[in-house]
Amino acid sequence: MRTRIIDRFHTLFERWFSERRLFLRSDRETRFIRLRPGTQALLLLGSALTIGWTIVASSILMMGAIGSGNYREQTQRDQAMFEERLNTLSEARDTAEAEALAAYRRFNAALAQVSQMQSKLLDSEEHRRELETGIGVIQATLRRTMNERDSARAETAAMVARFENGPDAASDGTSLARVDETLAFLNSALETTAAERDEMKVETDRALEEAEAAIFERDLILDRNDKIFTQLEEALTVSVEPLEKMFSAAGLPPSRLLDAVRRGYSGQGGPLTPVTFSTKGAEPSADEVRANTILRGLDEMNMYRIAAEKTPFAIPVKSAYRFTSGFGPRWGRMHNGIDMAASTGTPIYSTADGVVVEAGWHSGFGRMVKIRHEFGIETIYGHLSRLNVKDGQKISKGDRIGDMGNTGRSTGTHLHYEVRVDGSPVNPMNFIKAAKNVL
Incomplete structure (x- = not known):
């Protein structure tokens, strides 16, 4: 029964693939390999699938590389526009105060x-x-x-x-x-x-x-x-x-x-x-x-x-960066902050006036800085490569507190930034977006 099904399978492809034999000759003897129509069809199909998969994978990788470059350039442009807008609004505020x-x-x-x-x-x-x-x-x-x-x-x-x-x-x-x-x-x-x-x-x-x-x-x-x-x-x-x-x-x-x-x-x-x-x-x-x-x-x-x-409305990274992860559930766990990626050594700045309550190694955060601000607010800066502050130090808004790194449980160079109000984590983007058109 099984042989009959195989014969029918090969007969089905005889119209397109005739039976071929590959002879292998050595010094002592000559052998051959019999390639029946069905076998040739399977080989051709496997080759076509392999080639097609290679083309699709290459296209995806190329499109991803192009898209990543465009996204990075767009992020840099948005960052520059945002900083220019901040400078303009700051000048307008100073003028209005004067x-x-x-x-x-x-x-x-x-x-x-x-x-x-x-x-x-x-x-x-x-x-x-x-x-x-x-x-x-x-x-x-x-x-x-x-x-x-x-x-x-x-x-x-x-x-x-x-x-x-x-x-x-x-x-x-x-x-x-x-x-x-x-x-x-x-x-x-x-x-x-x-x-x-x-x-x-x-x-x-x-x-x-x-x-x-x-x-x-x-x-x-x-x-x-x-x-x-x-x-x-x-x-x-x-x-x-x-x-x-x-x-x-x-x-x-x-x-x-x-x-x-x-x-x-x-x-x-x-x-x-x-x-x-x-x-x-x-x-x-x-x-x-x-x-x-x-x-x-x-x-x-x-x-x-x-x-x-005294409220963390500023952005901790003033150089060009990529926004890699937001606030909320991620991989089945709660992500209590936002991630901003850039090169190692990128300066990290305090987002408001406050006092450093912790500066050192902290398990999964690696090198970390925690700053206590007014109104029951705290900010956390994790995965730093270097610290510029120490416990108990008073900090002003815009002071450089460390450099971006890849310490602790981290898959790449980035800053993990958290804002906590009365001990509960909140989305830092609420503060950044709220101040976008004001400060």
Whole structure:
């Protein structure tokens, strides 16, 4: 039965492959190998499969090499663009801070001018009221004096008539002379009073003109202050909102961070002291309320800046690198960080201010650095070839803490980078992506 099936198999390929014999001759004898049609077909098929597999494998290897080169070049370009974007955003942030500080100084100068103008205006108002009171007293005195003058003239006329017509005219000469003296004194007093009245009126008009000029200048200052307030408010909105979104995107509640910064920096004074002009316990004016709101916003933005320096938003590798593994399950185990590959000796930098709590050999991590930051955050840098820090050392953001290597359980030169919040690992890309368009 088996022979019959084999014969049918060979018969099936006789149309394409005829039976062949290979003769092998030696000095003593001659032998041959019989190649039946089915055998030839199997040999041809095996050769074709081998050649095809070789071609496919070579193509895959070549495409992988080309793709790896393109991916590396693309990564380098993305890295360069990202660094350029970071530099641009950093310059824009510095410019915005400088503009805000300059506007704040202009605002303080304007407030000082407003205070001076208010003092001048109050003085001019008080002087005007004094002048009005003086003019009223002078007018009352003038009316009384004029009434006394009219009475004196009437008495004089009566006395003159009595002197001229009566028998006792000679005896009234002394009284008439005394009346003339009184009239001369009254006329002199009236002339002096009228001159003082005219002088007071001129002085009052001049004071009113100065008061009007002071009011106009105050209105100009208030309008300029309103524009400054508006620009500062807009600048604060543009600056603070992205910072709040950055911390929220990283999984860090902004209110918690600000409370922590306030506890660490509880001193007061300096340029962010609340503005007040009243010393009598009066309610603050609208400008004072607005100014204090802006100052609180500037203080909040400053605290966000302090928190950003102490939070690992930066990238530990500034040179060109390949992102080789992300955060999450890998090969049936949890990968608690990200892997970035580059050449041995590539500098590794701290991603935030902090204190080194461990620097040395750590089982699977090889040479490792662990840094404790504020807000319960820690960062871990593993598989380093060299360490530049030691336990207990204070570190600033951007300090070089070691070099990339292949120590510990590692399949190639790379950096294993972890971020832990309150002891639990989180995805470092949350911090890097959150700060991409802000810092």
